[in-house]
Amino acid sequence: MQFIDLRAQYDQIEKDVNDRIHAVLKHGQYINGPEVRELEQRLADFAGTPHCIGAASGTGALLMAMMALGISSGDEVITSPFSFVATAETIALLGAVPVFVDIQADTCNIDPSLIEAAITDRTKAIMAVSLFGQCADFDAINAIARRHGLPVIEDAAQSFGATSKGRKSCNLTTIGCTSFFPSKPLGCYGDGGACFTADEALATRMREIREHGQDRRYHHPRLGINGRLDSLQAAVLLAKLPLFPGEIEKRRTIGARYTxxxxxxxxxxxxxxxxxxxxxxxxxxxxxxxxxxxEALRDQRIPTAVHYPVPLHHQPVFRRPDAHLPVSDEASAHVLSLPMHPYLTHEEIHRVATAVRETV
Incomplete structure (x- = not known):
């Protein structure tokens, strides 16, 4: 049994993947090829946003978003401690300070009721993580942000394709950022990511930032990074997109069966x-x-993973000895992720669930 079965998906789209990769190899535009522009338009249409900016990774997308918002040394960004390190890492790389706010016990997303108390005169943004595939409570978060004149970034590395009140993830905040790491619901065959926004000025800034800050060749009005999405990875994603809506429905069905x-x-x-x-x-x-x-599941050849065993406020690089974040601490001690991908069979779901119930 695979924790995530990428081969089963590839078997569905092998010809289209190979044809699209070969097209890139033939035209030779490995950077900023036509596949990137096509993908950006199709992803923007999918999410319902005017602008999609492809990025080299989900981490790079977060970095580009904060750079476009002008976040810099000494600023504070409110975020969740129960996430992958990239969430806080990108804040710190800009010299800013991640301010951790505890999570909701049921969804493991940031608790909006605790955000306002964490806002100071140094707060420059709120970065909420849509964890495990479900959007955070952005109605409440955006309302707080509006009262304080703050932008909101959705770290949607795990939630692209999810909806909240009928609106798609990455179309709920000032900027939405996602990842196309291979294990994500929509993943490429390497690193990749994207930023989404309805703000044209922010979109322009992020496009410049991903190209070393240039607005035209060899003219650099701002600091930037090498944050481009490769044409080959865009080609893979274009091959996968037709499957994606059906795979989302399969994931929802499998989730309901597990529950x-x-x-x-x-x-x-x-x-x-x-x-x-x-x-x-x-x-x-x-x-x-x-x-x-x-251990019991491992003995039965059922793979599992722990997301996440150590919350960010306990990581050595971010350690906050005085932080009181009990819900995050409790979640980190007890969470266990089971096999999940669109190609799990009824028999595999039954096997996993039976093994979990019998062991517990």
């Missing part, structure tokens, strides 16, 4: 809010003895 099969008072299954849909980038449960369950 039904794992109903037990000692297993906490994911909660999806009524106005949300999830793309289940991970199907993450919580149990009392995570390590015992992980």
């Amino acid at each position: 039904q099969a794992l109903a037990h008072d000692r297993i906490t299954t994911p909660v999806v809010r009524p106005h949300n849909t999830s793309v289940y980038s991970q199907y993450t449960i919580r149990v009392g003895d995570r390590n015992a369950l992980k």
Whole structure:
């Protein structure tokens, strides 16, 4: 059993992937080729935003977004401690300070009720993570941001394709950033990412930033990075896009089957809010003895993962000894992600759920 089965997906689109890659090899425009422009338009249409800016990675997309917003040394950015390190890493790389706010116990997304108390005169943005495939509560977050004149960035590395009140992830905030890392719901065959915005000025800045800050060849009005999405990766994503809506529905169906099969008072299954849909980038449960369950499943050749075993406020590079973030601490001690991809069979779901229930 695969934790994420990329080969099963490739078998569905092998000819289109190969044809598109060969087209890039023939025209030789490996950087900023026509595939990148086509992909950006199609992703913008999918998300419902006017502007999509391809990026070399999801991490690069976050960096580009904050650079476009002018975040720099000494500024503060409010974010979640229960996330992959890139969320806070990009803030710190700009010399700014990540200010961690605890999460909701049921969704593991940032708790909007705690954000306002963390705002200071140095706060320059709110970066909310849409974790495990479900959008954060952006109605509440955006309302707080408006009161304080702050931009909001959605770290949508795990939620591209999800919706909140009918609107797509990456079309809910000032800027949305996603990742196309191979294991993501929409992944390429290497690193890739994108930024989305309705603000034309911000879109222009991000396009310049990803090209070393240039607005035309050898003319650099701002600092930038090498943040471009490769034509080959864009070609792979274009081949995958026709499958993506159907794969989202399969993920939702598999998530619902898992939740039904794992109903037990000692297993906490994911909660999806009524106005949300999830793309289940991970199907993450919580149990009392995570390590015992992980070992038992390993013995039965069922792969698992822990997202995330150490919250960011306990990482050596960000350690906050005085931080009181109990919900994040509790989640880190008990979460376990089960196999999740669109090609899981009924038999595999039953096998995983039975093994989890019997062990618990």
